[in-house]
Amino acid sequence: MSINIPRGTQDILPGTVEKWQHIEKITTEICRNYQYKEIRTPIFEHTELFQRGVGDTTDIVQKEMYTFTDRGDRSLTLRPEGTAAVVRSFVENKMFGDPNQPVKLYYNGPMFRYERPQSGRYRQFVQFGVEAIGSEDPAIDAEVLALVMDIYKTAGLQKVELVLNSLGDKDSRVAYRNALIEHFQPRIGEFCEDCQSRLEKNPMRILDCKKDREHELMKSAPSILDYLNEYSRTYFEKVQSYLTALGIDFTIDPTLVRGLDYYNHTAFEVMSRADGFGAITTLCGGGRYNGLVSQMGGPDVPGIGFAFSMERFLAAMEAEGIAWEDDNRLDCYVVSLGEEAKDYTVKLVHDLRTAGIKAERDYQNRKMKAQFKAADRLQARFVAILGEDELKENKINIKDMETGEQQEIALDQFVETLRKKMEEK
Numbered sequence: 001m002s003i004n005i006p007r008g009t010q011d012i013l014p015g016t017v018e019k020w021q022h023i024e025k026i027t028t029e030i031c032r033n034y035q036y037k038e039i040r041t042p043i044f045e046h047t048e049l050f051q052r053g054v055g056d057t058t059d060i061v062q063k064e065m066y067t068f069t070d071r072g073d074r075s076l077t078l079r080p081e082g083t084a085a086v087v088r089s090f091v092e093n094k095m096f097g098d099p100n101q102p103v104k105l106y107y108n109g110p111m112f113r114y115e116r117p118q119s120g121r122y123r124q125f126v127q128f129g130v131e132a133i134g135s136e137d138p139a140i141d142a143e144v145l146a147l148v149m150d151i152y153k154t155a156g157l158q159k160v161e162l163v164l165n166s167l168g169d170k171d172s173r174v175a176y177r178n179a180l181i182e183h184f185q186p187r188i189g190e191f192c193e194d195c196q197s198r199l200e201k202n203p204m205r206i207l208d209c210k211k212d213r214e215h216e217l218m219k220s221a222p223s224i225l226d227y228l229n230e231y232s233r234t235y236f237e238k239v240q241s242y243l244t245a246l247g248i249d250f251t252i253d254p255t256l257v258r259g260l261d262y263y264n265h266t267a268f269e270v271m272s273r274a275d276g277f278g279a280i281t282t283l284c285g286g287g288r289y290n291g292l293v294s295q296m297g298g299p300d301v302p303g304i305g306f307a308f309s310m311e312r313f314l315a316a317m318e319a320e321g322i323a324w325e326d327d328n329r330l331d332c333y334v335v336s337l338g339e340e341a342k343d344y345t346v347k348l349v350h351d352l353r354t355a356g357i358k359a360e361r362d363y364q365n366r367k368m369k370a371q372f373k374a375a376d377r378l379q380a381r382f383v384a385i386l387g388e389d390e391l392k393e394n395k396i397n398i399k400d401m402e403t404g405e406q407q408e409i410a411l412d413q414f415v416e417t418l419r420k421k422m423e424e425k
């Protein structure tokens with residue numbers, strides 16, 4: 001009996017993996033331009049890291065973690081997101097002492113959540129994310145937003161919308177929290193169990209509830225924007241004015257909350273507005289987390305970051321019908337005829353490859369016609385043909401598959417001639 005892939009995971013096969021590499025190339029280049037450096041943290045961490053770093057009241061920690069006990073009786077968890085581990089590493093490696101502040105990092109790797117799989121939602125998915133830790137300058141908020149929008153734009157996405165909100169500083173949030181409790185408390189019995197327990201622990205998360213979305217009290221709930229104090233309001237206005245200066249469009253949605261305790265000031269999501277993208281339209285989520293580093297045992301330094309999944313990025317590209325030239329086309333297929341010529345091509349193909357030419361030959365003992373067919377399937381730009389006679393005369397035939405032009409050249413000139421021809425293309 002064969003064994004199938006686990007639910008909520010997928011194989012990224014050749015033919016699709018090139019799309020992933022294409023996006024990885026874009027993210028790497030753009031991060032270099034914005035001076036964000038890559039960080040790689042472990043796939044698993046101590047469970048406590050996420051309990052503290054993501055928050056005990058979140059769905060992720062309460063319902064979705066892949067937690068296990070290892071042979072040494074430690075509780076470990078496959079990482080459900082990237083920020084907690086990056087902040088752990090920031091503290092553990094004392095990056096706050098680095099003269100270059102803020103510390104600007106990016107990551108790209110698999111995350112694991114036990115969610116109900118559906119289109120755009122997997123149990124293993126790959127997140128690309130960015131964290132800028134050590135600055136509370138609205139210009140860094142604008143930079144992080146510019147970076148993500150630059151990535152989408154460079155990939156050709158047009159139907160994306162940046163949605164922005166401010167959660168204010170601690171004082172603003174205390175005032176807002178009280179207003180929310182006052183608003184929901186009298187009728188909290190009409191809400192789901194999760195919301196009932198959220199009322200005291202984290203009332204902002206009620207606004208995020210999927211079950212009670214349509215309840216009339218949701219629509220009439222107070223807006224955070226009315227509770228921002230002077231500092232928070234000015235901060236938010238500054239972020240907006242920088243974005244406007246950068247020519248980045250955005251809309252403001254005061255109901256956009258990122259329910260973790262440590263989130264403050266700028267909160268944002270990027271949505272796909274492409275037709276047929278599916279029910280889940282969020283491509284990217286992020287925000288400022290000024291209390292997190294100290295909560296994780298580090299100094300009281302501010303931070304901001306975002307994450308998007310590659311899976312939804314690719315789905316958005318598909319929904320917008322974006323194609324690109326895959327540059328992995330074969331340069332030269334070497335066709336051979338006869339035992340001696342066949343032996344000779346082992347070295348010949350190797351020489352092409354070490355000269356930086358994408359080359360292939362036959363390993364199935366195929367007839368000449370079938371070798372030509374293989375070259376066609378691989379969309380070879382050139383086919384080189386080596387028969388017994390050519391070998392004896394130290395010659396080889398090159399056929400340009402685009403023009404049909406054929407040329408016989410000296411065997412010892414072959415690699416150099418082909419290299420020149422490739423350069424001309």
Ligand code: AMP
Pocket residue numbers: 081113115120121122123124125127282283284285286307308309311312
């Ligand atoms: P979050 O860490 O929940 O704020 O999610 C940030 C981004 O990660 C989302 O906007 C999605 O692009 C992506 N994402 C989150 N959960 C999943 C999932 N289960 N499958 C695929 N992508 C996900």
